[in-house]
Amino acid sequence: MVTFARRAQSQNDELTTILAGAPEGVLSLAGGFPNPATFPSELLDELMARVLRDEPGVALQYAPCEGIPSVREYLIERQERLHGRRPEREELIVTSGGMECIALACQSLIDPGDTVAVEAPTYLGALMAFDRYEAIVEGIDMDEDGLVVDALEERLEGGLRPKLLYVIPEYQNPTGRTLPLARREALVDLCRRHGVLILEDVAYREISFDGAAPPSLWSLGPDVVVQAGTFSKIFCPGVRMGWAAGPRDVIAQLAAAKQTTDQCSGGLGQKLVEAYGRAGHFERQVPASRELYASHWRALDRGLRAHMPDNVTWSEPLGGFFSWLTLPEGIDTIALRPLAIEAGVAYVPGAPFGGAPNELRVAFSYLGEPELESAASRLSSVVSSAV
Numbered sequence: 001m002v003t004f005a006r007r008a009q010s011q012n013d014e015l016t017t018i019l020a021g022a023p024e025g026v027l028s029l030a031g032g033f034p035n036p037a038t039f040p041s042e043l044l045d046e047l048m049a050r051v052l053r054d055e056p057g058v059a060l061q062y063a064p065c066e067g068i069p070s071v072r073e074y075l076i077e078r079q080e081r082l083h084g085r086r087p088e089r090e091e092l093i094v095t096s097g098g099m100e101c102i103a104l105a106c107q108s109l110i111d112p113g114d115t116v117a118v119e120a121p122t123y124l125g126a127l128m129a130f131d132r133y134e135a136i137v138e139g140i141d142m143d144e145d146g147l148v149v150d151a152l153e154e155r156l157e158g159g160l161r162p163k164l165l166y167v168i169p170e171y172q173n174p175t176g177r178t179l180p181l182a183r184r185e186a187l188v189d190l191c192r193r194h195g196v197l198i199l200e201d202v203a204y205r206e207i208s209f210d211g212a213a214p215p216s217l218w219s220l221g222p223d224v225v226v227q228a229g230t231f232s233k234i235f236c237p238g239v240r241m242g243w244a245a246g247p248r249d250v251i252a253q254l255a256a257a258k259q260t261t262d263q264c265s266g267g268l269g270q271k272l273v274e275a276y277g278r279a280g281h282f283e284r285q286v287p288a289s290r291e292l293y294a295s296h297w298r299a300l301d302r303g304l305r306a307h308m309p310d311n312v313t314w315s316e317p318l319g320g321f322f323s324w325l326t327l328p329e330g331i332d333t334i335a336l337r338p339l340a341i342e343a344g345v346a347y348v349p350g351a352p353f354g355g356a357p358n359e360l361r362v363a364f365s366y367l368g369e370p371e372l373e374s375a376a377s378r379l380s381s382v383v384s385s386a387v
């Protein structure tokens, strides 16, 4: 009889359900999967051949824990271009996606019983990581403009002592909301005063629909912010590539923690991102991806406006993959889900993210535009019947 660790006993099946995909015939608004039309499949064919021909000894070998030097250098240059601040070499490492960054931060910073403050609601994967590291998670209120900084201030003044504040400042998963500049400045200032380290997750930052996102928290407070970045949404999740940028002592600990996860991010993926990036392909592909996702959002929004009952509201994202629906009080979106599946549409209920029972998340990234309109219509019928 196997005795599992205590941390293995809290199971959250929601992410497994999302990653498994929807049953045949069901239009899925559940998973935040990037659209395969944005994947650079043809270019990768050529880039992969070039990397394997020119640098097999680097791409196929173990790499330094912090990342292959030329890749790290490329990411440092990119960080300077995108955030207006050049990290020192010791302030940035390569990670195996954004999720690994969160796990490394947990491993480095969280003892059982430590408090992690999060936006309520927030990304399921992060909540699960905090849970696995036996943190006490404290949700801080959000409004249409993201985290309510005054609410956090009140909690801190009331004695809350988080080791970490986890924030997704733009196009948030699951709400789609974006924190305005004034709140970002206030947040950095508040956390600096209270000695709270911010873990900034910029997974969707580059997928803005119209204009750029406000300055990143890391650019405003590199002394109190660790930025977790990923290439999953602008390149492809299959390569599992990301970065961590932050104060050098924290980054050194994340690198040390990486020695017990994968030791190094895959060299082949690192060299592919570098080759793709240095050839200028992000500058060409990211705008095209932005346009695609903006157009997807308009299709879903059209469908919702045409069919949803009046007493249902939803967030209007300025980027990213998600919108957050609020149904009338008393409707339970977990109980409603089997009826939605029966009607041929899938979504994720709000509760697993730390949301209210009458809230739910829809993703508009994956389905095509006509399917998004049909999915909105199906979801609206189910909600209308429940109302």
Ligand SMILES: Cc1ncc(COP(=O)(O)O)c(C=O)c1O
Pocket (backbone or CB within 6 Å): 032, 096, 097, 098, 099, 100, 123, 125, 168, 173, 201, 203, 229, 230, 231, 232, 237, 240, 241, 242
């Ligand atoms: C907010 C957020 N952070 C991190 C991740 C994980 O990204 P990665 O594929 O790089 O691990 C996701 C993926 O959905 C996400 O939504």
